[in-house]
Amino acid sequence: MKIGIVACETFRRELEFITAGDSDIVHREYLEFELHEYPEELKRTVIQKVNALQGKVDAVFLGSGICQSLKDVGEQLQVPTIMIGADDCVGALLTQKECDRERKICTGTWFATPAFCEMDEE
Numbered sequence: 001m002k003i004g005i006v007a008c009e010t011f012r013r014e015l016e017f018i019t020a021g022d023s024d025i026v027h028r029e030y031l032e033f034e035l036h037e038y039p040e041e042l043k044r045t046v047i048q049k050v051n052a053l054q055g056k057v058d059a060v061f062l063g064s065g066i067c068q069s070l071k072d073v074g075e076q077l078q079v080p081t082i083m084i085g086a087d088d089c090v091g092a093l094l095t096q097k098e099c100d101r102e103r104k105i106c107t108g109t110w111f112a113t114p115a116f117c118e119m120d121e122e
Helices: 009-019 039-051 089-094 096-105 114-118
Strands: 003-008 025-031 059-063 081-083
Touching: 003 009, 003 039, 009 025, 009 089, 009 114, 025 039, 039 059, 089 096
Parallel strands: 003 025, 003 059, 059 081
Antiparallel strands: none
């Protein structure tokens, strides 16, 4: 099987680690950090990147949270695609349940993922 990965830059470190040496992964592409700030552009980019893999891969892993714009994106994808069901990257990495639990403990909780820290986000 040939699998493509189209993912947010936020997930690069984790995806590279867990897929290292996997010969089924034939395509890896990481989208610009902070693209989620522009929901319509994110959606257009995801559709274009995934559909460009038609005939090149059997399936795509879309490494992204829903990020305000990707809830129904599967309907517009021409390659079988699986994606993370979390609202955002923090929910995806921590699990949505744990993310929600932490926010209930302290409403103002701000999560710093490894990618945020590497990219000097404040």
